[in-house]
Amino acid sequence: MEEKARKISEEDIRHVAQLARLHIEPGDVSTFTRQMGEILSYVEKLDEADTRDVPAAAHVLPICNALREDEVRPSLDPEDVLKNAPKRDGQDFLVPRVIG
């Protein structure tokens, strides 16, 4: 357990937190590193299964091609669309400026 838990580094934790836009306290990094490592070690149990002859699958059901016809259906009322918006102007969502 101890040895496998070291597979994820503190750098990985900081990188994942940054990708997920999560703020984590510097003091918590080592705790999360240990906890994440433990979770990954648990999942590694799956490696024990012999999957040499099993094709990789993204889905468990043997079905494919759930398709719809190209038909326009009513959209939402803009008031409902904007109901959750922290800020709006007219019918636009407003967000902090994202460029320059």
Place this chain on the structure above:
Amino acid sequence: MEFEAVIGLEVHAQLKTRSKIFCGCSTAFGAPPNTHVCPVCLGMPGVLPVLNKKAVDFAIMTSIATNCTVARESRFARKNYFYPDLPKNFQISMYELPLSEHGWLEIETAAGKKRVGITRIHMEEDAGKLVHDEFAPVSRVDLNRTGTPLMEIVSEPDMRTPEEAGAYLRKLHAILRYLDVCDGNMEEGSFRCDANVSIRPRGQEAFGTRAELKNMNSFKNVEKALAFEIARQTAVIEDGGRVVQETRLWDANAMKTLPMRGKEEAHDYRYFPEPDLLPLVVFPQWEEELKARLPELPDARKARFTSQYGLSDYDAGVLTSERELADFFEAVMASCKGEPKQAANWVTGALMGLLNARGLSISESPVSALALAALLTLLDSGVISGKIAKTVFEEMAETGKAPDVIVKEKGLVQVSDASVIEKAVEEVLAENPAEVTGYRGGKTKLMGFFVGAVMKKTRGKANPGLVNELLKKRLDA
């Protein structure tokens, strides 16, 4: 040292469906902000995307038309990143299993025909539109475009000049328009192009460091941006510098590329299979059905125009460059008996001149194919002369009247009555004794003067062939 450029292009083409790729919202352009959105394209929790069959049909048709091999099984994947135009925080795209691969299309270059490879075609959803406020530190978000079906067509780095890149784009654009799977409007963003370009010493195998160019909204701008970038990279290397890998934006006003502002962040998209969509399996029968529905494509149509109508390679190329233009020409040919070469000249000359002058597309032409055919029939049967036909054409464009109506109203019927023309000839010769003497003394170039004078007298209506013949007869006698 002599350098050569290596260019690869990525085209994002909006598929011409009525509804979005994973939900029933309309894809119509220009609606008020946030009126074409629903819980699916807004990325609300608990919703399920369902793939639009027509979008798949269109992408498969494009794959067949560009000689790609359609994968038996392809799969959608999530591309994760945060940006306000992407409400789900991931874009549904395709990654390791694209729809099709290994295609090519043929372009004309100065050195002859050339094949440009197509690496892959995959389907994905478009993002929303951001408008950055000029004054306040805010950006406006309109999610109407979110979920619009796109296909991304990635070329091999096979092009060596901006002209080749332009030829590739025009050919691809023409194919998509012939298939009618994309409206091809570059201004509205339904056909967008990013270019990867690097340079290397001629003869060297390895690629140089590339720059990615964005923000070019016309074929001309793609060519100009590439030409600028090739010159810039060459200057950097000749000054002993190094090209940095970066994304640069084309500024069409300043006529240069500039590095994109913003954080230089290595992307980490963490692609993984989209769990909410089933695998897409293209059975051979599906592909065969679509193959049978493909229209005649630009190359085939061009070849037919040269063989069936006896047109030059050049004329056939111009006429088939756009499906609507080729349709127009064939509609003219279907209802007039005149020479194809003459019809081709009228379409590529007078008609396209008129459309260019007024900024119209062929489908907006004020002169219909039937009306032009009627005009050519009048010309061919000798009712009007070529000169008068030009006048009638202008009048048709102006008033929309039928050519025979204009000819009747203005009394423009060609005069082929020899006695009438003879009378005008006699008058002209009598009025210009000095020129007659000159002509008979060897100044045969004066013939043009006499013809002009006779035409003037008959208000342009005299049959020019007959005028020439009668003048010669009298003068050379």
